[in-house]
Amino acid sequence: MAAMARADLDGKPIKPLTICMIGAGGFIGSHLCEKLMAETPHKVLAVDVYNDKIKHLLEPATLPWAGRIQFHRINIKNDSRLEGLIKMGDLTINLAAICTPADYNTRPLDTIYSNFIDALPVLKYCSENNKRLIHFSTCEVYGKTIGSFLPKDHPLRQDPAFYVLKEDASPCIFGSIEKQRWSYACAKQLIERLIYAEGAENGLEFTIVRPFNWIGPRMDFIPGIDGPSEGVPRVLACFSNNLLRGEPLKLVDGGQSQRTFVYIKDAIEAVLLMIENPARANGHIFNVGNPKNEVTVRQLAEMMTEVYAKVSGEPSREEPTIDVSSKEFYGEGYDDSDKRIPDMTIINRQLGWNPKTSLWDLLESTLTYQHRTYAEAVKQATAKAVASS
Numbered sequence: 156m157a158a159m160a161r162a163d164l165d166g167k168p169i170k171p172l173t174i175c176m177i178g179a180g181g182f183i184g185s186h187l188c189e190k191l192m193a194e195t196p197h198k199v200l201a202v203d204v205y206n207d208k209i210k211h212l213l214e215p216a217t218l219p220w221a222g223r224i225q226f227h228r229i230n231i232k233n234d235s236r237l238e239g240l241i242k243m244g245d246l247t248i249n250l251a252a253i254c255t256p257a258d259y260n261t262r263p264l265d266t267i268y269s270n271f272i273d274a275l276p277v278l279k280y281c282s283e284n285n286k287r288l289i290h291f292s293t294c295e296v297y298g299k300t301i302g303s304f305l306p307k308d309h310p311l312r313q314d315p316a317f318y319v320l321k322e323d324a325s326p327c328i329f330g331s332i333e334k335q336r337w338s339y340a341c342a343k344q345l346i347e348r349l350i351y352a353e354g355a356e357n358g359l360e361f362t363i364v365r366p367f368n369w370i371g372p373r374m375d376f377i378p379g380i381d382g383p384s385e386g387v388p389r390v391l392a393c394f395s396n397n398l399l400r401g402e403p404l405k406l407v408d409g410g411q412s413q414r415t416f417v418y419i420k421d422a423i424e425a426v427l428l429m430i431e432n433p434a435r436a437n438g439h440i441f442n443v444g445n446p447k448n449e450v451t452v453r454q455l456a457e458m459m460t461e462v463y464a465k466v467s468g469e470p471s472r473e474e475p476t477i478d479v480s481s482k483e484f485y486g487e488g489y490d491d492s493d494k495r496i497p498d499m500t501i502i503n504r505q506l507g508w509n510p511k512t513s514l515w516d517l518l519e520s521t522l523t524y525q526h527r528t529y530a531e532a533v534k535q536a537t538a539k540a541v542a543s544s
């Protein structure tokens with residue numbers, strides 16, 4: 156079988172691994188499971204409380220990879236089976252977390268518990284059983300850029316030294332404690348420090364991933380269709396929902412914040428390189444993003460509007476966006492990262508990874524998926540609501 160002939164970046168054959176993947180039923184987990192099943196001989200013990208996004212990989216039992224993926228419905232907060240599953244694997248990947256900004260300031264306790272306390276047993280079991288750990292952190296650990304504290308028209312704001320985010324050099328700059336937006340970033344930072352310390356003091360083999368706005372199909376949910384109607388997902392799903400419903404896209408505080416978006420399928424290639432090249436990935440923290448795909452949120456809204464009109468064949472609204480305040484949209488305690496450009500030196504040097512897909516292309520494939528998956532359901536839900544009003 157071609158998949159069995161895989162070699163690592165140093166030309167050595169890759170042995171089939173058993174991977175305990177926690178949070179495997181989420182957005183990133185579903186793409187990683189898909190990749191592992193389709194292109195590698197590795198086995199996955201998929202742990203999550205939900206499996207809707209990986210159902211197509213689990214059923215029917217005649218699938219070519221049946222037997223290489225097993226789903227375990229486990230809440231890692233309180234399940235004694237977790238240690239056994241970690242022991243069965245060669246490697247643990249921890250993706251489980253609350254990671255939607257609308258929760259950080261409104262459910263800060265759940266956010267901190269999920270991102271710090273609930274990750275503790277995973278770390279403990281990996282360390283005690285000498286199991287390698289790939290832990291998912293976030294680019295939010297960088298917080299705000301140094302440049303954001305300079306006056307708006309200060310020339311140093313244009314100097315990359317004041318905004319490019321480097322794993323081994325940039326500071327973590329968060330707002331005050333009342334700005335509960337930072338509860339997530341702070342919890343992620345502390346778990347990173349603990350993992351790093353386990354590596355330094357106890358020899359834990361670890362890799363920390365800092366994703367920079369990975370987007371694509373299956374991200375989050377469409378409110379009222381496959382998620383709560385009052386729920387607020389991340390920006391891709393918020394804007395997709397608005398476009399599907401023919402509503403204006405809401406720009407928080409003018410949509411001036413900047414982000415770099417990377418296509419999930421490009422980013423998953425980086426994770427696979429980490430999985431299969433432990434000697435190059437262990438002990439490292441990796442930014443994974445696409446510095447070339449930078450836009451303001453306003454530009455993202457404009458581009459998504461244009462792409463959606465193309466893929467759906469429906470004309471866009473005359474006024475495609477409206478401004479909302481962050482207080483109105485997210486509530487008290489919201490704050491924002493101003494700009495996120497990942498430095499790519501370390502991932503380039505260690506794994507030779509580079510993202511490939513432009514923002515336009517990744518939006519075109521993602522919005523084609525959104526339209527195919529949700530347009531009919533949104534139409535039916537809207538018709539039902541009109542009929543019952």
Ligand SMILES: NC(=O)c1ccc[n+]([C@@H]2O[C@H](COP(=O)([O-])OP(=O)(O)OC[C@H]3O[C@@H](n4cnc5c(N)ncnc54)[C@H](O)[C@@H]3O)[C@@H](O)[C@H]2O)c1
Pocket residue numbers: 177178179180181182183184202203204205229230231232249250251252253254269273291292293294365366367368369370375
């Ligand atoms: N998508 C991104 O661009 C991005 C960016 C930065 C960081 N991350 C990090 O990557 C990880 C995965 O993100 P995602 O986008 O796939 O999010 P997601 O919400 O789609 O996936 C997380 C999964 O973890 C599961 N989970 C949460 N708590 C659990 C528990 N107690 N027990 C069992 N399962 C639990 C959820 O059910 C969900 O399926 C998170 O740690 C997130 O902080 C993602």
Ligand SMILES: O=C(O)[C@H]1O[C@H](OP(=O)(O)OP(=O)(O)OC[C@H]2O[C@@H](n3ccc(=O)[nH]c3=O)[C@H](O)[C@@H]2O)[C@H](O)[C@@H](O)[C@@H]1O
Pocket residue numbers: 254255256292293294295339366367368369388389390391393394405406407408410412414452491492
């Ligand atoms: O994806 C990442 O790399 C990380 O960043 C995200 O944080 P953020 O980018 O702020 O979250 P989004 O919901 O994707 O919002 C992006 C920007 O769009 C804005 N936005 C969001 C939704 C909306 O309807 N309108 C709008 O203007 C937000 O205010 C923010 O400025 C989340 O914290 C995590 O998933 C993750 O750790």
